Amino acid sequence: xxxxxxxxxRLLSALLLAGALNGQADPGPPAGLAVEPNAIxxxxxxxxxxxxxxxxxxxxxxxxxxxxxxxxxxxxRGTAGCASPLHEWxxxxxxxxxxxxxxxxxxxxxxxxxxxxxxxxxxxxxxxxSSQGLYALFGxxxxxxxxxxxxxxxxxxxxxxxxLAQALLRHRGAAAWRNGxxxxxxxxxxxxxxxxxSVPGTRGATGxxxxxxxxxxxxxxxxxxxxxxxxxxxxxxxxxxxxxAPAGDARIAAAPLALPAGRVAFVRQSPGAxxxxxxxxxxxxxxxxxxxxxxxxxxxxxxxDPAGREILALALGAEDNRPVFLRxxxxxxxxxxxxxxxxxYQTLFSAPGGEAAPVAIIAFEDNSGQNGWDLAxxxxxxxxxxxxxxRRENDLLPAWRPGGGALAFLAxxxxxxxxx
Amino acid sequence: xxTAKRKAKAPAAQPAFLPxxxxxxxxxxxxxxxLGAAAGAVVSGLGFVTLRAREDLLGxxxxxxxxxxxxxxxxxxxxxxxxxxxxxxLASAHPVLTWSAWMLVLLVVGLALAAxxxxxxxxxxxxxxxxxxxxxxxxxxxxxxLAANSPPDAGPSRGSRCGERLSANLADRxxxxxxxxxxxxxxxxxxxxxxxxxxxxxxLAACATAVLVSARMPAAGxxxxxxxxxxxxxxxxxxxxxxxxxxxxxxxxxxxxRYPQVQFREPCDPALARATVAESxxxxxxxxxxxxxxxxxxxxxxxxxxxxxxxxxxxxGSDGSECLVTLSSTxxxxxxxxxxxx
Numbered sequence: 232x233x234x235x236x237x238x239x240x241r242l243l244s245a246l247l248l249a250g251a252l253n254g255q256a257d258p259g260p261p262a263g264l265a266v267e268p269n270a271i272x273x274x275x276x277x278x279x280x281x282x283x284x285x286x287x288x289x290x291x292x293x294x295x296x297x298x299x300x301x302x303x304x305x306x307x308r309g310t311a312g313c314a315s316p317l318h319e320w321x322x323x324x325x326x327x328x329x330x331x332x333x334x335x336x337x338x339x340x341x342x343x344x345x346x347x348x349x350x351x352x353x354x355x356x357x358x359x360x361s362s363q364g365l366y367a368l369f370g371x372x373x374x375x376x377x378x379x380x381x382x383x384x385x386x387x388x389x390x391x392x393x394x395l396a397q398a399l400l401r402h403r404g405a406a407a408w409r410n411g412x413x414x415x416x417x418x419x420x421x422x423x424x425x426x427x428x429s430v431p432g433t434r435g436a437t438g439x440x441x442x443x444x445x446x447x448x449x450x451x452x453x454x455x456x457x458x459x460x461x462x463x464x465x466x467x468x469x470x471x472x473x474x475x476a477p478a479g480d481a482r483i484a485a486a487p488l489a490l491p492a493g494r495v496a497f498v499r500q501s502p503g504a505x506x507x508x509x510x511x512x513x514x515x516x517x518x519x520x521x522x523x524x525x526x527x528x529x530x531x532x533x534x535x536d537p538a539g540r541e542i543l544a545l546a547l548g549a550e551d552n553r554p555v556f557l558r559x560x561x562x563x564x565x566x567x568x569x570x571x572x573x574x575x576y577q578t579l580f581s582a583p584g585g586e587a588a589p590v591a592i593i594a595f596e597d598n599s600g601q602n603g604w605d606l607a608x609x610x611x612x613x614x615x616x617x618x619x620x621x622r623r624e625n626d627l628l629p630a631w632r633p634g635g636g637a638l639a640f641l642a643x644x645x646x647x648x649x650x651x
Numbered sequence: 652x653x654t655a656k657r658k659a660k661a662p663a664a665q666p667a668f669l670p671x672x673x674x675x676x677x678x679x680x681x682x683x684x685x686l687g688a689a690a691g692a693v694v695s696g697l698g699f700v701t702l703r704a705r706e707d708l709l710g711x712x713x714x715x716x717x718x719x720x721x722x723x724x725x726x727x728x729x730x731x732x733x734x735x736x737x738x739x740x741l742a743s744a745h746p747v748l749t750w751s752a753w754m755l756v757l758l759v760v761g762l763a764l765a766a767x768x769x770x771x772x773x774x775x776x777x778x779x780x781x782x783x784x785x786x787x788x789x790x791x792x793x794x795x796x797l798a799a800n801s802p803p804d805a806g807p808s809r810g811s812r813c814g815e816r817l818s819a820n821l822a823d824r825x826x827x828x829x830x831x832x833x834x835x836x837x838x839x840x841x842x843x844x845x846x847x848x849x850x851x852x853x854x855l856a857a858c859a860t861a862v863l864v865s866a867r868m869p870a871a872g873x874x875x876x877x878x879x880x881x882x883x884x885x886x887x888x889x890x891x892x893x894x895x896x897x898x899x900x901x902x903x904x905x906x907x908x909r910y911p912q913v914q915f916r917e918p919c920d921p922a923l924a925r926a927t928v929a930e931s932x933x934x935x936x937x938x939x940x941x942x943x944x945x946x947x948x949x950x951x952x953x954x955x956x957x958x959x960x961x962x963x964x965x966x967x968g969s970d971g972s973e974c975l976v977t978l979s980s981t982x983x984x985x986x987x988x989x990x991x992x993x
């Protein structure tokens with residue numbers, strides 16, 4: 232080989248090497264990025280992600296970004312008080328068609344890294360070692376209303392109001408004792424993100440009420456054994472069994488309520504039965520002779536008068552959608568139907584000490600059919616103030632801690648969660 | 652005029668054209684040519700407005716000059732696309748588009764059937780009232796979706812305004828969704844943009860049918876006559892409003908923000924040539940038939956900080972195409988890229 236040819240060959244090799252190194256430095260962006268189902272993502276459903284142009288076995292770097300500086304564009308770096316990326320991870324390895332990954336918003340929420348809703352977000356996909364990426368615009372939007380309600384609301388240029396949904400749907404909550412496995416959870420509303428904690432010893436709960444700021448009354452229907460009434464400290468410690476159903480009594484205990492002088496009222500009922508019984512626990516036991524017969528489908532004992540002689544109860548009625556308030560006179564052992572009005576319901580479940588801007592906690596059925604029963608704070612006109620619990624599982628029977636600021640509620644436990 | 656008299660007169664009017672052509676061939680042909688020229692001018696005008704709508708969507712300024720034949724072709728394309736996109740939307744990948752299109756088909760069929768029951772004007776009137784309500788709501792949503800959070804007079808957006816008002820409100824969601832079809836670069840979104848353009852065809856068809864049916868409806872009394880002309884006017888007004896959206900709908904469906912990527916040739920601009928080959932600066936040919944080439948530059952690697960700007964090429968003797976090498980790929984120009992916003 233002549234010196235000239237050798238020099239040319241070396242130059243060519245150097246150029247190829249430089250090209251290869253350059254290629255290693257930045258392999259360029261992926262060939263394509265798509266999110267499914269579309270730009271509007273339902274937080275209850277995972278987002279499917281497809282990244283094309285990634286060699287088999289290689290991973291893509293995925294990031295969820297938001298706009299921190301208000302220019303309408305995603306920011307790779309956040310600012311003080313505005314995190315971006317909100318979440319980032321390496322995808323599963325690519326197969327022949329590229330990467331097929333998913334982003335589970337519910338799981339993120341469970342990890343305390345909830346993505347903000349009603350805001351535009353971007354998914355960025357890049358190849359490892361590359362500064363170039365592709366973007367897909369998306370937003371998390373949860374619409375608790377039906378299409379018809381949303382259509383009506385769109386003419387008012389406002390999101391569909393939960394109040395409207397509540398007015399059209401007379402559901403006020405489901406009976407936890409009918410199906411599913413529940414436990415009591417405590418949510419501190421000042422915490423952000425909200426992370427409810429389980430109250431020990433309450434698995435199998437069917438009802439709850441506050442005894443005082445640190446203790447709960449809980450009714451249980453254990454998988455094995457008789458129905459029970461417990462006194463459970465929320466800060467931990469052993470729950471004390473106050474009452475246990477006698478052998479042979481298959482009725483389920485539910486709807487506890489603290490009465491003056493250390494007494495506790497609760498209901499015993501069988502699923503589907505036309506009647507239920509209100510019992511009062513005092514002096515360490517229940518006197519069956521003082522039981523009061525009630526209509527079936529009792530949901531909650533909501534309040535009692537200061538003397539503890541009368542109780543306001545809420546029955547859900549047939550198919551849980553004919554709610555009615557009942558006045559129970561313990562002395563007379565009589566029951567009077569008071570009818571139903573949403574305003575009374577809202578007042579009863581308003582936060583303690585919130586007279587200036589009353590906020591009520593309600594359980595509402597997510598009628599998109601995906602989220603079961605959720606918990607939300609609503610204002611006096613029924614407008615959504617804040618979502619408290621939005622999960623595929625049911626969350627029911629929210630109860631304000633005396634003094635406000637925290638809630639106890641029944642949270643459905645899935646089999647996976649329930650396994651030790 | 653009674654229906655019987657009108658029926659008697661109608662057959663005489665139809666074959667009058669041929670004898671007239673035989674009697675006065677030059678005059679008749681002249682009139683035909685005049686009509687054709689007027690139609691051509693209208694179609695050309697539509698093409699011109701459509702090309703301007705394309706520029707608005709892109710935020711391209713100053714406006715470009717196009718050959719007259721480009722106006723005509725674009726105008727015919729905008730009208731013809733109503734038909735083929737209208738058929739395509741019936742089998743759209745998006746259920747809302749599909750159902751909307753089939754609802755409009757049913758409305759057209761319903762109006763035609765109701766018009767065939769002349770003895771019961773109440774049926775037709777009820778159908779027309781239902782039609783005006785449906786079309787009023789439908790066209791409202793259509794206009795919101797087409798605006799895609801970026802009203803035509805809001806200046807260049809290229810997607811940065813998507814989701815400015817995102818909420819559970821249906822109109823906000825519709826605008827965000829259609830805006831994402833502009834900026835999220837996937838074949839599915841391109842097909843959905845076409846389908847949204849096709850929906851306008853059915854909206855216009857329903858309006859036109861309603862106008863025709865209400866104008867030909869026999870008036871049994873003063874009140875009914877007043878009502879039918881009101882309904883006819885309302886439908887005509889809706890049709891005019893929708894026609895106003897035709898240029899934007901066509902621009903949204905045909906181009907969106909997707910343009911062919913190009914590279915510069917070394918002799919024209921060495922720095923840009925190097926940057927576009929290395930893809931640190933992306934160049935898109937956004938001319939779309941204009942007499943001179945215009946390129947949009949995107950990326951932080953564009954020389955002299957020209958990323959995010961339009962570069963007008965060509966001189967008196969050339970259109971500037973000799974400076975460009977068109978790549979096989981077409982890509983979406985969104986205001987979101989690593990180059991544009993590091």
